[in-house]
Amino acid sequence: MYSDIVIDHFSNPRNVGFIEDADGVGEVGNPVCGDLIKIFIRVNNSHIEDARFQTFGCGAAVASASMLTEMAKGRSIEEARLITNQDVADALGGLPPAKMHCSNIAADALQGAIADYEGNSKTANREPLIRKPADKRKE
């Protein structure tokens, strides 16, 4: 049902976490399932130098956000703007139709982070979804 790539990214997600004082933050919730993804980007010289994510989401959402952040890193803002939901699903070797909306919220959150970076739609809450106790101790 799930590709080996999905299982790999779910089992060993890349780029989990948040970026303190990120240049752009995008947050998207899925009204159907109630899941949430937040993407943080660091931009340098108009390129996405780093991308991190946090999610309260299903396995497909974790895999989608993991793949999406891998795809976004190193790209110019203009290139990253072109990453679609379908691109993420394709890079994962496909998702079951019932799970396509999970890749949608990942790509939409990146577009939100880019809009936030460009000052077009300031994300209301730039705080991480969650801070681990170790993160809190650094404050």
Ligand code: FES
């Ligand atoms: S079921 Fe909600 S994001 Fe996948």
